[in-house]
Amino acid sequence: QPVLKRQNSFRRISYYIDRLPGDRWYPLVGSVAQLLRAKRQDLFQVLADRHRRLGPIFRSWYGSLPMVHIYKPEHVEVIFKSNTITSKGLFYRFFMMWLGQGLISGSGPRWRAHRKIITPSFHFKILDSYGEIFAEKGACLVNYLRKFEGKGFVEITEDLTKIGLDVITETAMGVRLGFLEGSSAEGLEYAKAIINFSRIAYRRCVNPLYGNDFLFHCTALGRESERCSKLIGSFNRRIIQTRKKQLEAQSPTVEAEKDELGRRIKVSFLDMLLNYQRSNPFADEEIEEEVSTFMFGGFDTTSATLSYAFAALGNHPECLKKVQAELDEIFTENPSRKVTPQDVARMEYLDRVVKEVLRFFCFVPYIFRQLDEDIELDGFTIPTGTNLSICLYNLHHDPHHYPEPFRFDPDRFLPENCSKRHPYAYVPFSAGARNCLGQKFAMRNIKTLLACVLRKYNVKCLERVEDIKYTIEIVLRPLNGLHVALERRT
Numbered sequence: 247q248p249v250l251k252r253q254n255s256f257r258r259i260s261y262y263i264d265r266l267p268g269d270r271w272y273p274l275v276g277s278v279a280q281l282l283r284a285k286r287q288d289l290f291q292v293l294a295d296r297h298r299r300l301g302p303i304f305r306s307w308y309g310s311l312p313m314v315h316i317y318k319p320e321h322v323e324v325i326f327k328s329n330t331i332t333s334k335g336l337f338y339r340f341f342m343m344w345l346g347q348g349l350i351s352g353s354g355p356r357w358r359a360h361r362k363i364i365t366p367s368f369h370f371k372i373l374d375s376y377g378e379i380f381a382e383k384g385a386c387l388v389n390y391l392r393k394f395e396g397k398g399f400v401e402i403t404e405d406l407t408k409i410g411l412d413v414i415t416e417t418a419m420g421v422r423l424g425f426l427e428g429s430s431a432e433g434l435e436y437a438k439a440i441i442n443f444s445r446i447a448y449r450r451c452v453n454p455l456y457g458n459d460f461l462f463h464c465t466a467l468g469r470e471s472e473r474c475s476k477l478i479g480s481f482n483r484r485i486i487q488t489r490k491k492q493l494e495a496q497s498p499t500v501e502a503e504k505d506e507l508g509r510r511i512k513v514s515f516l517d518m519l520l521n522y523q524r525s526n527p528f529a530d531e532e533i534e535e536e537v538s539t540f541m542f543g544g545f546d547t548t549s550a551t552l553s554y555a556f557a558a559l560g561n562h563p564e565c566l567k568k569v570q571a572e573l574d575e576i577f578t579e580n581p582s583r584k585v586t587p588q589d590v591a592r593m594e595y596l597d598r599v600v601k602e603v604l605r606f607f608c609f610v611p612y613i614f615r616q617l618d619e620d621i622e623l624d625g626f627t628i629p630t631g632t633n634l635s636i637c638l639y640n641l642h643h644d645p646h647h648y649p650e651p652f653r654f655d656p657d658r659f660l661p662e663n664c665s666k667r668h669p670y671a672y673v674p675f676s677a678g679a680r681n682c683l684g685q686k687f688a689m690r691n692i693k694t695l696l697a698c699v700l701r702k703y704n705v706k707c708l709e710r711v712e713d714i715k716y717t718i719e720i721v722l723r724p725l726n727g728l729h730v731a732l733e734r735r736t
């Protein structure tokens with residue numbers, strides 16, 4: 247009976263989606279033969295170019311996995327506005343060994359319950375209290391960057407992973423690791439394991455031959471991803487244990503602060519999960535999965551935004567000057583004082599720069615959903631069971647919404663320009679029920695860190711931003727790194 251049901255559903259999906267344009271189908275690999283042939287450095291371009299060849303909506307078969315690809319804001323809107331299209335789909339299975347059923351990869355009632363529990367730990371009052379840590383980390387970063395002064399162009403992406411790790415562990419996890427100040431290689435090893443794991447998992451996404459778990463784990467790639475996942479897991483468990491011990495030493499229960507209405511809300515992420523576990527059925531494994539998820543969501547994205555912001559400002563001295571003029575005005579009376587959340591709210595031009603960085607580099611280029619219901623897009627029925635790929639990168643480079651899309655221009659985000667655009671033409675943090683929980687955290691943190699560095703330094707970048715080649719993992723990384731020169735401002 248279930249086999250018959252699956253066959254019927256499969257037939258129904260192919261009946262509908264094969265009406266869409268798409269590449270030729272071959273046995274075993276489906277319609278992605280071209281992706282299998284692509285070299286690592288070309289893969290992202292080949293993926294993104296498919297919309298140019300096949301149109302705004304097309305179908306592909308990853309082996310026997312049906313997928314429909316979209317990027318137009320009108321189509322994306324249908325997905326993001328729905329409260330029921332929240333399943334993440336098949337590709338996220340490849341990240342389960344690492345992220346488990348945590349918020350990014352999980353679906354269904356467990357995801358809903360976790361989201362409800364975790365959301366209050368990103369309340370704006372909590373973010374305000376992180377302001378101190380963001381500023382302190384900004385000062386550490388400035389200190390760290392002194393070693394690059396006058397050294398010409400140096401590769402910065404690897405060093406910036408350390409600041410990403412320090413911020414998320416010290417804020418959301420409440421544990422101070424001090425990778426940036428210390429000499430331990432542990433942070434870099436952890437970051438490399440994450441990067442390596444996601445690189446391999448992404449290869450599984452584009453190569454249906456790696457889809458079978460048993461066969462994959464017999465390959466060298468399978469063994470390497472297992473090694474990475476073990477290393478990541480033991481690092482995360484250590485964070486949890488450290489925090490548990492600290493809390494036990496402090497008091498038997500962590501007292502939650504109360505908001506203006508007397509509701510208990512303001513406990514940071516890991517404390518809140520540990521607290522919740524005391525009086526509710528919540529497995530250790532569930533805490534571990536969420537810690538993995540937030541460590542990943544928090545560190546890699548921060549490091550990537552900082553690296554790309556340096557690259558963009560290093561290419562555009564006129565934008566850098568405007569950022570610095572704004573900062574000089576905010577900090578006129580004392581250019582070295584700590585950056586506060588109130589200062590960050592006044593950094594309007596820097597806000598536009600960060601938004602344009604997230605558009606231009608769009609380093610989370612794809613997200614996926616699985617349909618649990620039929621939908622209509624452009625007169626086509628997309629049936630239940632189909633996987634959807636949403637190309638945020640193409641959305642953010644659509645000349646219809648962003649004229650000269652490969653020109654870096656923060657003024658695209660002036661209020662008068664935003665109001666003319668489709669409301670779903672800018673979604674670097676996704677939108678709707680499954681939007682990024684760390685969006686406000688990320689914006690405040692990144693603006694604080696950039697403000698600290700740019701008050702002190704001028705930045706130049708060796709690479710022309712239009713020419714950067716990317717490798718695609720979960721996030722887009724510059725294939726040959728980014729080389730930045732820092733000069734102290736006089």
Ligand code: HEM
Nearest residue numbers: 349350543544547610613674675676680681682683684688
């Ligand atoms: C510039 C930085 C960031 C960008 C561009 C970004 C982007 C995104 C995107 C596009 C998604 C949707 C993923 C999908 O649907 O598959 C997402 C989800 C998520 N992000 Fe972020 N993110 C950033 C920073 C952060 C930070 C700092 C955290 C944690 C502190 C975080 C935590 C999460 C979580 C937990 C989810 C899953 C939410 C859910 O499905 O319920 N992100 N992010």
